[in-house]
Amino acid sequence: MAPWSLFLLSLTALVIAVVPLLWVLRSPDPNKYRKLVRVCMFLTFDLVVFGAFTRLTDSGLGCPDWPGCYGLANPFLAHEHIARAEELLPTGPVTVFKAWVEMIHRFFAMTIGLLATAVLVWSWRRWRATGDKVYSIGVPLLTFLWICLTGAFGRWTVTLKLQPVIVTGHLLLGMSTLALFTWLASRQDRVPADPTQTAAQLARVRMLALLTAVVVVVQVALGGWVSTNYATLACTEYPTCAGRMVPAMDFEHGFHLWRELGKTAAGHYLPFQALTAIHWVHRNFALVVFLVAGYTAARAMRVPALRAPGRGIMWVLLAQAATGIATIYLSSPLVIAVLHNAGAALLVLLTAMLNYRVKSLLQASPAAHPKAA
Structure with missing residues (x-):
């Protein structure tokens, strides 16, 4: 990419990033650092959802190079190249619409990268000035490095033409970035001790919260694998698939990670039974998530400080079940599919929030004693 085009690309991202930064600085909130972190969390959630929209509209190759579009800073400058490609293949992968969707996604990601840099610098300066662990740079530094890896x-x-393992990894890294910003945002609000709960009770809830985090991550990975392999409609009814509870499936080819999109490791076309296996595993593991996360949410709602994330997890689980089944029966309409991905991101956010709060409660409680005062 030419230096001038790279400069214009960077300048565009910087101008976009200045808008939320100025909004934070001009807000009446006295704690501007906390405000910035929360804005980063909100924008990262939006980026994950828009990333799902990018993937579901097949816009991932809307600009066939990186970081610009045909070596230029934006699709407007690259319009001639895009129009020529669209004329040859009117349905894509390169069209004017898809190019703009892909570049907006990239501008969005670069903006969050710049804001994460501001968070890192701000936390370092406040930590040096106050020594308060709320501003310790461990999590901001990890978040910054995580965003760099996500960009890679x-x-x-x-460059690898939507290779499923790479796209799924990109999704997991984006979700992890959301969890890190949520953890950092939660750290700005001190959670007081709850004298009604013993340390043993809180420890049990914490183990459940950690287990929920594990099953949610696995389910997000499985959902990403379904989406990146275009296996959403491999089963068109629920709870059966092809008229059977256990249809014919090919797990070996379906879950071979390093292969091209739509191909086996040997380069042959991926059999339909492999897509069925991918869909079937994601669908049935959702039951595990529903049971584990639902039980965790029910236990969390008994603790006043954990009631909000617990209730949120319960509602999101119900919404995910509804949108997941609707995606099958309505042949994966775009709005429902995007909402299903948004629900997954919200579940990640709430699970991270729950884990931080229960950890803080456990630390604030008289853990050295068998019972609270």
Whole structure:
């Protein structure tokens, strides 16, 4: 990419990033750092949802190079190249609409990267000035490095032509970034001790919260694998698939990670039974998530400080079940599919929030004693 085009690309991202930064600085909230972190969490959630929209509209190769579009800073400058490609293949992968969707996604990601840099610098300065662990740079530094790695996976998504393991990894890294910003935002609000709960009770809830985090991550990975392999409609009814509870499936080819999109490791076309296996595993593991996360949410709602994330998890689980089944029966309409991905991101956010709060409660409680005062 030419230096001038790279400069314009960076300048565009910087101008976009200045808008939320100025909004934070001009807000009446006295704690501007907390405000910035919350804005980053909100924008990362939006980025994950828009990333799902990018994937579901097949816009991942809307600009076939990286970080620009045909070596230029935006689709407007690359319009001639895009129009020529669209004329040859009117349905894509390169069209004017898809190019703009892909570049907006990239601008969005670069903006969050710049804001994460501001969070890191701000936390370092406040930590040096106050020594308060609320501003310790461990999590901000990890978040910044995680965003850099996510950007690398974004590049490989394009250069490796939507290879499923890369796209799924990109999704997991984006979700992890959301969890890190949620953890950082939760750290800004001190959670007081709850004298009604013993340390043993809180420890049990914490183990459940950790287990929920594990099953949610696995389910997000499985959902990403379904989406990146275009296996959403491999089963068109529920709870059966092809008229059977256990249909014919090919797990070996379906879950072979390092292969091209739509191909086996040997380069042959991926059999339909492999897509069925991918869909079937995601669908049935959802039951595990529903039971584990639902039980965790029910236990969390008994603790006043954990009631909000617990109730949120319960509602999101119900919404995910509804949108997941609707996606099958309505042949994967775009709005429902995007909402299903948004629900997954919200579940990640709430699970991270729950884990932080129960950890803080456990630390604030008289853990050295068998019972609370």
